[in-house]
Amino acid sequence: MAIFTLSIKSLRNRKFTVALTIASIALSVMLLLGVERIRSEAQNSFTNTISGTDLIVGARTSPVQLLLASVFGLGNVSNTIDWESYEAIADHPGIAWTIPISLGDSHAGFRVMGTTGAFLDHFQYGRKQGLSMHKGPWSNAENEAVLGAAVAEKLDYRVGSGIVVAHGAGEVSFIEHDAHPFHVAGILARTGTPVDRTVFVSLEGIDAIHAGMDPAHDHGHDPLSVHTTTDPHHAGEGHGAGHHGVINEDHIGHEATAITAFYVGLKSRSAALSVQRMVNEYTGEPLTAILPAVALQELWTIVGVIEKTLLAVSGFVVLVGLSGMLVAIMTGLNERRREMAILRSVGARPLHVLSLIVGEAGLVTLMGIVTGIGLLFGLLVLGQPLIASRFGLLIGITGFSVHEMLLMGIVCVSGVLIGVIPGVRIYRHSLADGLTVRV
Amino acid sequence: MVAFLVPHTQPTANMGLRYNSASSAISLSEVRFAWRPESAPVLDISRLEIESGQHIFVAGPSGSGKSSLLGLLAGVSVPQAGQIRLLGQRLEKMGGSERDRFRADHMGVIFQMFNLIPYLTVVENVTLPCRFSRRRYEQAHSNGGLTVEAVRLLSRLGISDPLLNRPVTELSVGQQQRVAAARALIGSPEIVIADEPTSALDADHRHDFLQLLFEECRNAQSTLVFVSHDTSLSHLFDQTVALSKINRAGSAISMDARRDS
Numbered sequence: 001m002a003i004f005t006l007s008i009k010s011l012r013n014r015k016f017t018v019a020l021t022i023a024s025i026a027l028s029v030m031l032l033l034g035v036e037r038i039r040s041e042a043q044n045s046f047t048n049t050i051s052g053t054d055l056i057v058g059a060r061t062s063p064v065q066l067l068l069a070s071v072f073g074l075g076n077v078s079n080t081i082d083w084e085s086y087e088a089i090a091d092h093p094g095i096a097w098t099i100p101i102s103l104g105d106s107h108a109g110f111r112v113m114g115t116t117g118a119f120l121d122h123f124q125y126g127r128k129q130g131l132s133m134h135k136g137p138w139s140n141a142e143n144e145a146v147l148g149a150a151v152a153e154k155l156d157y158r159v160g161s162g163i164v165v166a167h168g169a170g171e172v173s174f175i176e177h178d179a180h181p182f183h184v185a186g187i188l189a190r191t192g193t194p195v196d197r198t199v200f201v202s203l204e205g206i207d208a209i210h211a212g213m214d215p216a217h218d219h220g221h222d223p224l225s226v227h228t229t230t231d232p233h234h235a236g237e238g239h240g241a242g243h244h245g246v247i248n249e250d251h252i253g254h255e256a257t258a259i260t261a262f263y264v265g266l267k268s269r270s271a272a273l274s275v276q277r278m279v280n281e282y283t284g285e286p287l288t289a290i291l292p293a294v295a296l297q298e299l300w301t302i303v304g305v306i307e308k309t310l311l312a313v314s315g316f317v318v319l320v321g322l323s324g325m326l327v328a329i330m331t332g333l334n335e336r337r338r339e340m341a342i343l344r345s346v347g348a349r350p351l352h353v354l355s356l357i358v359g360e361a362g363l364v365t366l367m368g369i370v371t372g373i374g375l376l377f378g379l380l381v382l383g384q385p386l387i388a389s390r391f392g393l394l395i396g397i398t399g400f401s402v403h404e405m406l407l408m409g410i411v412c413v414s415g416v417l418i419g420v421i422p423g424v425r426i427y428r429h430s431l432a433d434g435l436t437v438r439v
Numbered sequence: 440m441v442a443f444l445v446p447h448t449q450p451t452a453n454m455g456l457r458y459n460s461a462s463s464a465i466s467l468s469e470v471r472f473a474w475r476p477e478s479a480p481v482l483d484i485s486r487l488e489i490e491s492g493q494h495i496f497v498a499g500p501s502g503s504g505k506s507s508l509l510g511l512l513a514g515v516s517v518p519q520a521g522q523i524r525l526l527g528q529r530l531e532k533m534g535g536s537e538r539d540r541f542r543a544d545h546m547g548v549i550f551q552m553f554n555l556i557p558y559l560t561v562v563e564n565v566t567l568p569c570r571f572s573r574r575r576y577e578q579a580h581s582n583g584g585l586t587v588e589a590v591r592l593l594s595r596l597g598i599s600d601p602l603l604n605r606p607v608t609e610l611s612v613g614q615q616q617r618v619a620a621a622r623a624l625i626g627s628p629e630i631v632i633a634d635e636p637t638s639a640l641d642a643d644h645r646h647d648f649l650q651l652l653f654e655e656c657r658n659a660q661s662t663l664v665f666v667s668h669d670t671s672l673s674h675l676f677d678q679t680v681a682l683s684k685i686n687r688a689g690s691a692i693s694m695d696a697r698r699d700s
Contacts, residue, residue: 002570006559013558338553344515345550346622347543347571349536435513435548435634 003352006343007359014332018364021325025368028321029411030375032314036404037376039307041395046300049193050263050292052124053099054272057081057089057279058261060286064302067295070101070261072194073111077103080258085284090262092278094271097122099263102206105165110151112165112199114206114259116140122265125193135159136186142204144185150196152187159184163199165209192388203259264289318411322418325364329357329422333429340430354420354427361419362412369408463524464630464662465489465512470521471688472507480519482507483688487680491629494653494663496676503682505666509634512664513546514538526629543572547623547661549633554619555607561598564607565589565621568628575626592621596651613644620652627659635667649675 011018050071058066059079068074090098099122102114113119120131120138136159138146147157157163161184182201190196266272272291279289340353348356380397387395400408467487473480482504489495499505510516511523514530515538523530526545530538542548547568555564566585569576579588593603596617602610610618616636623631633652637645649672656663665676673679 006556006570009558009563339556342550342554342556343567344539345513345542345548346568347539349539351536352571435509435515435550 003348003356004359007356007363010356011360011363017328017332021328021364022368022371024324025318025321025365025411025415026371026375028314028318029369029372029408030379032311032318032407032411033372033376033404034379035310035314036407037380037395039311040401040403042307043300043304045192046303047293047296048126049296050123050125052122052128052265053263053292054266054269055264055276055279055289056261056292056295057264057287057289060288063288063290063295064299066261066288066290067292067299069103070263071292073103073113073198077260080260081262081287082285083257083259085282085287086259086262088284089264089279089282089287092275094266094268094275095264096267097265099123100203100259101261101263102203102258103260105206105209107151107163107165107199108155110148110155110197110199112145112201112206114201114203116203119200120146123195123263125191125195129191131191131195132189134187134189136184138200139185140202140204141185142202142208143182144201145182145205146186146188146200147184148188148196148198148200149190151199152184157184157187159186165199165201207257318414321368322365322411322415325361325368325415326418326421329361329419330425333357333422333426336426337429337433340426341433341435344430344433345435350427350430353430354423357423357426358416358419361423362416365412365415365419368415369411373408463488464491464493464526465664466522466524467511468522468524470511470518470523472504472511472516472518474507476519480688482511482518482686484508484521484685485687487685489662489664489678491662492657492660493677494656494675495665496673496679497664497666497682498668498670498673498679499666499682500668504686504688505634505668505682508682508686509632509666512630512632513548514542540572543568544574545629547625547628547631549616549619549623549631549636551635552612552615552639554622555610555615557606557608559607561593561603561605561607561610561618562586562589564618565593565625567622569626572626575628578626588625589621592624592655593618595655596621612639613648616640616648617651620648620655624655624659624661627661629661631656631661631663633663633665635669636665637672638667638669645672 056066056070058070058077059081061077061079065075066077069077086098086100089095097118099115099118101119103111105112105114117138117140120133122130124130133146134149134152136146145163151157162181163184164181182205188195188200264275266275276289276291279287340348340356343353343356344350377397380395384395384397465487466489467484469486470482470484471480472482497505497508499508507516511518511530512525514525514533517531517538521531525541528541530541533541555561556567559567566579566589569579569585576585579585582588583591590603593599598614598617598621602614607615607618616639619636623633631652636652637648640648652663653675665672666682670679
């Protein structure tokens with residue numbers, strides 16, 4: 001205890017260097033905890049993107065690709081499912097509900113999803129939370145659209161705004177389906193998932209967009225296409241990995257003929273594997289059924305490498321911060337040999353001298369951690385809305401997770417251990433110097 | 440050569456063969472010390488006896504083994520051979536932390552200069568030994584409390600109010616030495632060791648400082664061991680020991696003068 005108060009007073013005596021050291025540790029701790037928090041929130045929001053859906057069925061492709069396309073709106077699925085196949089599978093007695101979705105168009109960089117009212121009724125995310133309308137109703141009308149929260153906010157759309165859907169998923173599109181504008185019927189409440197960045201229209205609406213397209217028009221927006229002419233069916237395939245695809249020109253009744261994928265909810269989760277097998281062995285066309293939870297996990301192991309790298313890098317930054325402290329203590333050490341001799345003369349043991357230095361290192365580290373936490377929370381308070389709106393990532397200003405506390409513990413212990421280096425040095429000095437320091 | 444110090448006031452009956460009498464504060468016998476076990480000894484003292492309550496001047500020019508002797512007396516070093524008896528206890532038989540505790544409890548030390556911890560106040564510097572010794576803490580406490588005792592000692596040594604709250608680095612050397620003396624004396628340790636505490640002072644201050652030191656040592660009934668190469672002060676002390684005469688290793692091993700300057 002005597003030594004501890006000495007440590008504090010000694011540190012207070014060197015305010016400036018100590019403050020600098022604390023600041024460097026604080027910044028590195030802030031970075032470490034910030035990265036950890038973003039990482040865990042990213043993983044959270046990632047695995048919470050979809051829940052309650054037992055299976056996702058699409059044309060035969062890799063599970064990760066199907067997941068990316070159908071849930072995250074990333075990449076494309078090259079083939080579609082015939083409406084007949086969809087109906088045949090949806091009739092399976094074990095299936096409680098299905099949500100057909102049709103992808104491939106975009107609006108101002110946001111993806112457009114053709115679906116039905118089942119999406120509002122059955123889609124769940126996070127801990128089985130359903131969707132709810134923020135403004136206006138859900139609409140299945142052919143010329144009406146429902147917007148995700150981020151779409152409405154970013155593009156400043158209100159109920160009643162008119163929007164035009166572009167073909168293809170890119171932000172810049174060469175063709176816009178001007179012929180078939182939509183009106184915003186409703187806006188969904190925020191979910192923190194890709195749903196926020198999606199424009200929902202009815203399946204009929206999707207078909208209606210493409211119904212007016214003639215082959216020449218079709219080629220116009222795809223200069224790379226090698227197809228020269230005639231077959232509109234092939235034209236569909238030509239331009240589009242991922243386009244919901246084949247538009248049947250005969251079918252002018254605005255009824256969906258093909259969809260990209262559909263979500264499946266089962267009456268009993270235990271039937272998941274048998275239904276999955278049934279879909280995979282479906283004879284009408286080659287299909288893939290994935291278990292979203294499993295595919296999400298699989299995908300995260302790929303993405304996880306990046307987050308681990310990030311964490312490792314911020315770990316090294318902490319090490320640099322602690323090395324700064326080591327340098328600061330080491331450079332002051334020789335001047336303090338006299339101080340140690342005085343302490344020895346009044347009865348301090350070499351171990352006291354050691355613990356004085358180690359205690360200082362521990363205190364500095366601790367103050368660095370506390371300051372770092374303060375900085376992090378300050379930054380979160382300021383940055384939270386920005387991160388939420390830009391990346392759809394809601395970083396909670398909450399208490400610390402076990403993992404975060406473990407990280408802080410590791411930093412603290414490292415700080416103390418690093419303090420042992422100068423501590424042992426001064427310990428040796430104080431043994432050799434005794435009471436007579438020749439300075 | 441045997442350096443056998445018995446104060447002139449002491450009856451001759453006490454000059455027996457054994458030196459563990461209660462009145463002996465410090466007693467060395469056949470002590471040999473080298474900084475490293477394999478090197479030649481820098482200190483070889485057949486006998487040294489210091490009476491309790493005496494003020495002893497140890498005259499030690501460079502190379503006489505002064506630092507070695509101080510290290511041994513303070514229990515920072517241990518001899519390779521011989522006995523060191525302080526207050527009747529065998530110092531060389533104690534473990535390291537035992538010696539540290541012994542020093543904390545029974546010894547006050549004043550250095551040549553730079554005696555004070557820069558980040559502590561004057562009073563904190565004075566009460567520092569009480570942080571490490573329960574005995575001295577209680578001793579000072581029974582005298583009216585740590586701060587009261589520190590302020591009392593300081594005022595007797597001529598350090599009073601405006602100086603108490605000033606950073607120790609702003610004190611003059613003479614003032615610093617007096618603060619150091621107060622620290623050595625707080626909690627009334629039996630032995631005060633002073634390593635040339637006056638060498639940084641001019642002649643007038645030197646004399647004043649010594650008078651104050653003597654007075655306070657007498658008050659606390661402390662034995663004062665004052666080591667200096669400046670023999671002009673020796674007449675103020677009860678006894679003088681010439682280290683170069685009692686140290687059989689001193690003159691022979693001139694090489695070690697460098698190590699032990």
